[in-house]
Amino acid sequence: MDPDPDLPTKSHHRAWDKDYHYRGKLWRGVPPEIPTLPDGMIILELGCGNGKTLSAMIRRCWDIVAVDVSPKAVQMCQMMVEMEEDRCLSRVEVMVADACALPFEDETFDAVFAFHVVGHVPQHERDDMADEIWRVLKPGGKVFFKGFGRGDMRYGKGKEVEDDTFLRNGILVHYFNKEEVLEVFVDFEVEDLRIDQWETLIRGKRLPRQVVEGTFVKVSQ
């Protein structure tokens, strides 16, 4: 039997779609803080999931395109956008696409949000993703990155399939340090790079969370 053309072909992509099908909204709670950018900017969000970050983005008057490899996540995101009463009425488009092979022309976007998506693919695809971000950004455009750090409480859970990358229920999670984020975005100029860490209380135990965050600028050579 031919594979369903609407389903992702890579196993680490299908695992996400399965998870959204079985568990529904995976990302809840307060959306993260997002940077201040002028109205009218053309913005791309990679790996939008069920729209946690997008729910904050659509309150800004940006022209937004959000992509995810999971058709189920895209469907949930589209519903969220339709139901959000406080959104700005500028363009918001949500579509299925792989961030490693983006269906957009060169130099389309003023900024790219890549929150917790670069770390969910193997190493060679992380490089592909950074190349695609470079390609679709306008000169002077920025990419906002977040990924889990090696000091996070979940580091080591699952089977290690590449250095600092663990496979758990089909989903890949890579844990970064600052040096490695610099390597991924080697073509960009660094505007900001920091480690954010805090503790979370789980069954009376204080456990560490750690995220590497960065802002990188496409400065043409």
Ligand SMILES: C[S@@+](CC[C@H](N)C(=O)[O-])C[C@H]1O[C@@H](n2cnc3c(N)ncnc32)[C@H](O)[C@@H]1O
């Ligand atoms: C941890 S969730 C992040 C959710 C969202 N960025 C947020 O901040 O609310 C990771 C998402 O990335 C998506 N994803 C994984 N690999 C991807 C790829 N190559 N291209 C696009 N999306 C991808 C998954 O389907 C999943 O929805």
